[in-house]
Amino acid sequence: MYDDFFVNVVMDRSWITTSRISDEYENGVEDFLQFAKRNGIGVNNKYYCPCVNCVNVIRQDIELIREHKDQTLMS
Numbered sequence: 001m002y003d004d005f006f007v008n009v010v011m012d013r014s015w016i017t018t019s020r021i022s023d024e025y026e027n028g029v030e031d032f033l034q035f036a037k038r039n040g041i042g043v044n045n046k047y048y049c050p051c052v053n054c055v056n057v058i059r060q061d062i063e064l065i066r067e068h069k070d071q072t073l074m075s
Ligand SMILES: [Zn+2]
Pocket: 049, 050, 051, 052, 053, 054, 055, 060, 064, 065, 068, 069
């Protein structure tokens, strides 16, 4: 059941690429993190980071994901 969520979030990256609407991006990342936390799908409290560098392949802890998110917005 989690697969469907990841397919939706990972494949539908409209909230990542809409850089001009940073609120949408912010909410998208936050929703992702909250979902991941609630459902305990992380490994050792690490979750796939949706930023452009990690591209949902590398696991990071939540604070790092938030930092990466900010870096993505700046670039
Ligand atoms: Zn990252």
